[in-house]
Amino acid sequence: MTTSPRTQPDDLRADCAACFGLCCVTLPFTRSSDFALTKPAGRPCLNLADDHRCGIHSGLRERGFTGCTVYECLGAGQKLSRHTFGGRDWRAHPELLPVMTAAYPVMRHLHELLWHLHHAAALPPAAPVRDRVTGMIATLDDLTHQDSDTLLAADLPALHAQAAELLRTASRLTRRHANPRARDHARADLTGRDMRNADLRAADLRGALLIGADLTGATLTHADLLGADLRAAVLSGADLSTALFLTQPQLNAARGDAATRLPDDLTRPPHWH
Structure with missing residues (x-):
C-alpha cells in the first residue's frame, strides 16, 4: 500500500x-x-x-x-x-x-x-x-x-x-488497510522498552510513553504516533517513512541516525548522528 x-x-x-x-x-x-x-x-x-x-x-x-x-x-x-x-x-x-x-x-x-x-x-x-x-x-x-x-x-x-x-x-x-492485525499500544507505558527490530506496522501508538525506548531497526510504517512521547527514544535505522501524525518536535526529542527513514515533510534533526 x-x-x-x-x-x-x-x-x-x-x-x-x-x-x-x-x-x-x-x-x-x-x-x-x-x-x-x-x-x-x-x-x-x-x-x-x-x-x-x-x-x-x-x-x-x-x-x-x-x-x-x-x-x-x-x-x-x-x-x-x-x-x-x-x-x-x-x-x-x-x-x-x-x-x-x-x-x-x-x-x-x-x-x-x-x-x-x-x-x-x-x-x-x-x-x-x-x-x-x-x-x-x-x-x-x-x-x-x-x-x-x-x-x-x-x-x-x-x-x-x-x-x-x-x-x-x-x-x-x-x-x-495497511495491517488488519496491527498491535494496539495506545497510551501504553513503554518507557525504556527494548523494541529493537519490532514489527509495528500500522500499530496504534497514540499517546504511548516511549521515553528512552530502543526502537532501533523497528518498522513503524503507517503506525499512528499522534501524541506519543518519543523523548530519548532510539530510532536508529527505524522506518518511519509513512508514520501517521508524526511531528518535528517528536523527532527533535528522539535520537536517530542517517539510516532512520523519515516522512518527506520532516527534517532530520541536526543533533542526530
Missing part, C-alpha cells in the same frame, strides 16, 4: 525571521534538564536579543537549553506576529504582550490540529471522511486569520474534539 506524500502549507512551518520571538517570550520555562533557568510566561528569555533572535542559538544544547531545540511552533509565531497583530512588535507596543501571551498557545494548538488534518486529508484510505476533514481545515484556518478577540473567544475544547474524532477515523481506516 502507498500513502500520498505528506504536504503541508508553508504557513504551518516555523519562520523565526518573521516572528517577534514569541515562543521565547510568551512561554514559561522551569529550571530543569531541559532549561537552564526559570522564566514565567510573558517575560522575555534572557538570551533573546533585540532583533528577536536567540543569542545562543548555535549552542543551546551545550548551554542547558535542550528544551528549545526540540520545540516547533508550526508557524503559530509568525501568524500572530504578522497577521493577528499586524506586525506590531511587543517591544514597541508592550500593552499587547498580555494578549500575545494568551493568544500564542491557542494559535499553536490550532496550527497543530491543522498540521494533522492536512496529513489526514492526504491518506487514500481515509477518503470516506475526506470532505469532513477538509471542512474542518477550512473552519480552523479561517479562525487563525481572525483578530485576537475572536481567537481567544473560540471554544478550543470543542474544536479539538471535532478534529480528534476525524483524526481517529482517518487513522483507523488507514491502519486497517
Whole structure:
C-alpha cells in the first residue's frame, strides 16, 4: 500500500525571521534538564536579543537549553506576529504582550490540529471522511486569520474534539488497510522498552510513553504516533517513512541516525548522528 506524500502549507512551518520571538517570550520555562533557568510566561528569555533572535542559538544544547531545540511552533509565531497583530512588535507596543501571551498557545494548538488534518486529508484510505476533514481545515484556518478577540473567544475544547474524532477515523481506516492485525499500544507505558527490530506496522501508538525506548531497526510504517512521547527514544535505522501524525518536535526529542527513514515533510534533526 502507498500513502500520498505528506504536504503541508508553508504557513504551518516555523519562520523565526518573521516572528517577534514569541515562543521565547510568551512561554514559561522551569529550571530543569531541559532549561537552564526559570522564566514565567510573558517575560522575555534572557538570551533573546533585540532583533528577536536567540543569542545562543548555535549552542543551546551545550548551554542547558535542550528544551528549545526540540520545540516547533508550526508557524503559530509568525501568524500572530504578522497577521493577528499586524506586525506590531511587543517591544514597541508592550500593552499587547498580555494578549500575545494568551493568544500564542491557542494559535499553536490550532496550527497543530491543522498540521494533522492536512496529513489526514492526504491518506487514500481515509477518503470516506475526506470532505469532513477538509471542512474542518477550512473552519480552523479561517479562525487563525481572525483578530485576537475572536481567537481567544473560540471554544478550543470543542474544536479539538471535532478534529480528534476525524483524526481517529482517518487513522483507523488507514491502519486497517495497511495491517488488519496491527498491535494496539495506545497510551501504553513503554518507557525504556527494548523494541529493537519490532514489527509495528500500522500499530496504534497514540499517546504511548516511549521515553528512552530502543526502537532501533523497528518498522513503524503507517503506525499512528499522534501524541506519543518519543523523548530519548532510539530510532536508529527505524522506518518511519509513512508514520501517521508524526511531528518535528517528536523527532527533535528522539535520537536517530542517517539510516532512520523519515516522512518527506520532516527534517532530520541536526543533533542526530
